[in-house]
Amino acid sequence: MGEIRMPSLGADMESGRLAEWLVAPGDRIARGDVIAVVETQKGAIEIEAFEGGTVGRLEVAEGQTVPVGAPILSLEEPAAAAAAAAPPPSGAPAPTPEPAPAPAPERVSQPTAAPPAPEGVPQPAVPSPAPAAVEAAPPSRAAERVRASPAARRLAQRFGMDLAALTGSGPEDAVVSADVRRAREAERQAPTPERRAPEAGRARGLDLAEMRKAIAAAMARSKREIPHFYVATQVDLKAAADWLAETNAARPPDERMLMGALFLKATAKALLEHSVFNGTFEDGSARPGDGVHIGTAVAIRGGGLIAPAIHDCDRLSLDALMARMRDLVARVRGGGLRSSELTDPTVTVSSLGDRGVETLFGIIYPPQVALIGFGRVTETVLAVEGAPVVRPAVSISLAADHRVADGHRGGLFLRTLASLLQEPQSL
Amino acid sequence: MSLSEEQIRSVLVEELGRIAPEVELDTIDPDGDLRDEMDIDSMDHLNLMIALHQRLGIAIPEIDYPKLLTLNDAIRYLVARS
Amino acid sequence: MSERPKAEETTLEAGEDFTASRPHLSRAHLLDLLHQMLRIRRFEDRCAELYTYEKIRGFLHLYDGEEAVAAGAMRALGPDDWVVATYREHGHALARGVPMPEIMAEMFGKAEGSSRGRGGSMHIFDRAHNFLGGNAIVGGGLPLAVGIGLAKRMRGEPGLAACFFGEGAAAEGTFHESLNLAALWKLPVLFVCENNQYAMGTALRYSESETAIAKKAESYRVPAAAVDGMDVVAVEAAARSAAHAIRAGGGPQFLEAATYRFRAHSMFDAQLYRDKAEVEQWRAKDPIARLRGWLEESGALHAQDLEEIDSRIEAEVAEAVAFAEAGTWEPVEDLTRFVHSAAARRR
């Protein structure tokens, strides 16, 4: 028997309130299924199962707050065991020689609502999958079986939509591009959210006051512990802006891209080259990131800020990246973030956007070691081949932890980033 | 297809409301820059353009974006293009 | 690109009138014929050697033994005339005046070759000398010569098209189609059949019901003559006579030159199809030895003349090899450059 515990979704998360169960006892769940919504200081977050099985007991009632690490759900029959050979005969050794783990997690500081599993009953150890394996997991076979045209697949990826959820109208009931567009239109035509009074100051699932507290704690810790250094440079964006304008001119609005997608992709690629800035620093030692997962700062209407991760930015196409950004912004503002998005950013990118300031000096989000800030894109006088010309330009800054790197390395990183932005077609 | 100014205004107001639900639309200056009036960022703006395209059938090229900066400008532009 | 050494100018500027109906057998003229044949022989010898060093690849068909045909016939051609040859065409190109360094560079596949290395041994082309190749399809060149003759006639231009081919071509349809067309339209075409007795390894008697090729030509009403292809003077005389008739507006003419190749068909040929004795028999008729002996007997050739010719040729061949060695490879980016004229003319 296995169990699922209240996950840690960030260094600053201590506990979570279980807002809603999305599964019930007896349900079969697979790895990656969303099982519950947990409200945290950062908002409502969907919790994924990292192992499969049949839901046994819900250990926590809706509305209850439990600390990180507390069991919230028990599994009756782990998928791994079920998938193995026939159950061993009575009296035979358990499939794995390890003794059963202590049923109650050490970190639990108060009893949970439900009793722990009875002691003394041998339980097969359920290997918990490594996070990397989760990330690399291939799409489920069901998803592969979706019959969809190439055009529909591309469009669905661009829109961040799930093909399996669509009904096909094409040859042999294949999902075709028109089906994707129709579905997206229907999604958009969903009833307008209730107009909220401005004084409510609270988007669905978010407690802005709580969030402000969390930001305060994290930033105070950062300034206290991390010896920051800052470097910044101005980057000519003519090539990127021209390319973007040309690309977008040929596309309908729903397929257009924002400059932000180029910034993210260029940053991801530059981080591959300067990996020292992509990772964490804890307990006196630096640990490289297990991928380039960029925490993307998204402002919340009415105040507040959240930086969920877009995973493997370096491996996503610009279109895919754009779809993730769009999806992320929609979910931050409408609620519904997933747990893995908050747990593992390896670096943060913050952009104050087209209405913002020229240069941004960020504060690193611990235990990360760097934050890259993009200012506003402005028309700037630059010297090009010895003559002054007016060009779109952006000021890019790096705030980094001096314990892992120095200013020289920071400068090299910015130079790489700047040169990547000169060849937008290769991003 | 030709749409009345009223139809266009109502679609525009509805979509703006979807993007910034907390803003009282009757309180904003119809000749002020919408981005300031409603605290709209580039993603919000893109979503607005997508919505206008899908609901009104008007694809607004990027180079025309400066012609839709205020509520009144946007209505004028859309009426002319519908 | 290395600078090309100055080409040996030979036949075309020998100071004689190519349109004369008979050769003028001065000592200088005969020494010149000897020089030309020796030049071809030494060139081919060097090619055989370079092939073993892998400097030259592909099919290499050598002209040893047949030198008298090209050297003699070419004396009847002027600058307005065109030449269409076969894949055994080094001798024709040399006798026509195509610079030896460019021919050698072509063998090496270098960009400085006469066909920029695109053709190799079987496809020497030179626009400046109206030399339309090296055609590796037996009988493939005959219709082209007919077309050139047709163009000349329609344009009212002087000159003729000389077409060299082997006796194997007589079995191809194009041979008959071309003779018929040229005769029907009275075109200025000189057909020169180099009958070296073997179509690759098949002797003429195994492939033709009528082995006298000249007779076939006559059946198309093309005036034909058979000539000893191992006698350069006889070839020149026959070619002059035929060319003269063509220039006079009499339509095509046909020459069949009996000859023999001393070396194998190509470099990879065990020569199972012919006796060593037969080869020796023909070697005894070597056109070079024959002319030399004749010149020596008549006291027209001195040891020092021969030395002088030899050293000139040696230097020319050495220079050609050096030029080819120093040549460059066409960049791979230019791979498709000569498929369409627009791209070919670029840069």
Place this chain on the structure above:
Amino acid sequence: MSGMRETTYRECLREAIREALQRDPRVFLMGEDVGHYGGCYAVSKGLLAEFGEERIRDTPLSEAGFTGAGIGAAIAGMRPIVEIMTVNFSFLALDQIVNNAATLLHMSGGAFNVPLVIRMATGAGRQLAAQHSHSMEGWYAHIPGLKVLTPATLEDARGMLWTALEDPDPVLIFEHVLLYNRSGTLSPEAGPVEIVKAAVRREGSDVTLLAYGGSLFKALDAAEELAMAAISAEVVDLRVLRPLDTATIAASVAKTRRAVVVDEGWRSGGISAEISTRLMEEVFWELDAPIERVCGVEVPVPYPAHLEQASLPQVPEIVAAAKRTLGR
């Protein structure tokens, strides 16, 4: 439009030849029965009297000989138009076309180009059986060094020849036998046309029908029928089989997301296979359905009318294929 006049495909071809003979003294027409007989398909009727035997040159039945002579004459300064009676006979000249016309420029390192035009009839539909009815233009489209044109409209019949004669390299023009009698109106100003681009003959949004030569009109008829079923078909006339105008073809299919290739030639190894593969290479991610092909049945074209028709692409098959791409 005012001033339009009634004419036929055959007359357009003849006018084009006449114009070329008048404009350029280097041009001459050569082939079997082009002179005294007036052309097997009567294209050159009357031209002998007008231009004389030198320039309207009857040849013996020697396809290799006179095609090769055309190549030689082109190299030596003429602009020959060689007429080969039908594509099946061109195989007798295949060696000259492929081994000489297409290769000389390359083999000579750019020294000798071949400004030759070869015209020939192609296609089935006149009960001429298996040695006079095949569509082999796709074979020629395989050969680098050649250009392959397939005029379908009166404008192209009138306008492609001169542009082809101006080309420095060999150009093959394929005239579908069923088009010669096709009549229509043409502007008196109609003249030379470009020979590099495909043309959209009918705009549509749901599926692209790709056709050329004699099949173009079947595709247009199919589009008409599809319109009754509320399917908007775009019809692209390929016009040039080599070099294929991939950009125009791909742009149309990227728009409609579906394609039906119509080709009278056989399916196996045919030009339709090439087009289909180009679409895979260029617009795979734009496709909403597998590419459909409507081709000649893999049999030598038979003599009896009912079998001959059964062996050729027909409108109902094109309509059905188009509907399949829409899941209907």
